[in-house]
Amino acid sequence: MEVKSRYVTIKHHINGAPKQSDFEVQTVTLSLSLDPGSNDVLVKNLYVSIDPYQLNRMKDYSASQMASKYALAVLPGQAINSYGVGRVVASANPSYIKDDLIVGLIGWEEYTLVRGEDAIMIRKLDTTEFPLSYHVSTLGLSGLTAYGGFFNVCKPKKGETVFVSAASGSVGNIVGQYAKLLGCYVVGCAGTKQKVDLLTDKLGFDAAFNYKETTDLKSTVKRYFPDGIDMYFDNVGGEMLEAAVENMNMFGRVAVCGVISEYTDAKRRAGPNMLDVVYKRITIQGFLAADYMNDFLDFISKTSDHIRNGRMHVIEDISHSLESIPLAFEGLFAGDNIGKKIVQIADI
Structure with missing residues (x-):
């Protein structure tokens, strides 16, 4: 069995303020039959993060592209990875089963195939105490x-x-x-x-x-x-x-x-x-x-407690549908968002 996955990509490098016309939606076909032993995981993406730093990845050159593996250059036509929350639809990885919720590096796309060597970039979401979007915003990166x-x-x-x-x-x-x-x-x-x-x-x-x-x-x-x-x-x-x-x-x-x-x-x-x-x-x-991934558990524990007890507010600005990603990204640089900008691609 296969699924068709639409994804947002750039048409060309973007060296100024981004516009919707700089982006396009392409489609790729992904197999639901994963190779045993590959440790691959196929994820249906639910919420994805929209962040200003991504623009530096879309330029023909930025010093950030050479300084961090999280800011590598994005080429025209290439899928754009991003932090988000998704649901496992197929797994060859013993750490995940179908319908597990995960949070981590997925993409501006309907489905992400997380290769075995990249599985360390996602983790199982064991709690649904808070809305899933919180794990992209205040409880995310x-x-x-x-x-x-x-x-x-x-x-x-x-x-x-x-x-x-x-x-x-x-x-x-x-x-x-x-x-x-x-x-x-x-x-x-x-x-x-x-x-x-x-x-x-x-x-x-x-x-x-x-x-x-x-x-x-x-x-x-x-x-x-x-x-x-x-x-x-x-x-x-x-x-x-x-x-x-x-x-x-x-x-x-x-x-x-x-x-x-x-x-x-x-x-x-x-x-x-x-x-x-x-x-x-x-x-x-x-x-x-x-730099502070070693503090992640401490951060999650303390911040969750603040939210749970009403000491912190979660401020989110959520758009809906894959097609809304270019406008959401453009809006970051016009100051349109209040709080964390997120796009909900699908329901759980």
């Missing part, structure tokens, strides 16, 4: 990114000050909630009034501002941090990073999660005042979620 970056890079202490850019996004909203639970003073920035209101009214940020409504970021940041910033969780880079570093305290820490301001315009670059970095002894550290 976005949550681990926030957890690892905040607790391991920022090394926070109760009472310290925290600034979060793109604070209503998939990672930033979680960072802010962790920081408030720890007892920090937290300010976030976002691009619309709706997002700013979400940060203060629902997520408990001490303050938030719309960066699009200010002409002087440095003075705006100073107004919200009159006594300086201890930690800056950076998702955007550029002028926001400049403004944060100028307002940082001695021995401030910057966790660099992303630089989305540069993803669509390589010429738009800005950097912090390095004299500030030197004389304030500021630490600036980039990181990836993969």
Whole structure:
């Protein structure tokens, strides 16, 4: 028996802002009869993650393509892998049986054939306590990114000050909630009034501002941090990073999660005042979620408990159908999403 699987791919390399017209849907036929001993697993994909970093994989060149196996270049016509949740429909792997739910590296496609050598990139989902989408958002790599970056890079202490850019996004909203639970003073920035209101009214940020409504970021940041910033969780880079570093305290820490301001315009670059970095002894550290996989069980346990007891909110923005993926991806760079952007490809 066979299944036809549609998948989203790029028509050509994308070196600027992505558009729906840059993508197309192709079809491949997959066999339900897997070779015994291959350890292959065929997965029907249910929810997949839509992430800004994927754009760097679609360019004809990005330094990220050479730096991480999770950011390898995507060629036109090639399936695009992504984190997600799926259901096993066939298995030659003794660790999985038909109808098992799995979470891990699947793809922007209806079915993913997980080869035996790649089976370490998925794991069985043993609980259905939470909606499946949570395992793509707050209990997925976005949550681990926030957890690892905040607790391991920022090394926070109760009472310290925290600034979060793109604070209503998939990672930033979680960072802010962790920081408030720890007892920090937290300010976030976002691009619309709706997002700013979400940060203060629902997520408990001490303050938030719309960066699009200010002409002087440095003075705006100073107004919200009159006594300086201890930690800056950076998702955007550029002028926001400049403004944060100028307002940082001695021995401030910057966790660099992303630089989305540069993803669509390589010429738009800005950097912090390095004299500030030197004389304030500021630490600036980039990181990836993969750096903290050893903390995954601890992250899942603590974050699940926060969600279970109403101490954390899960903020998701879910679109539906495989065909919606290009629009969902385009929307990331227009600031359309609030929280984690996910596409539901199929029902369980």
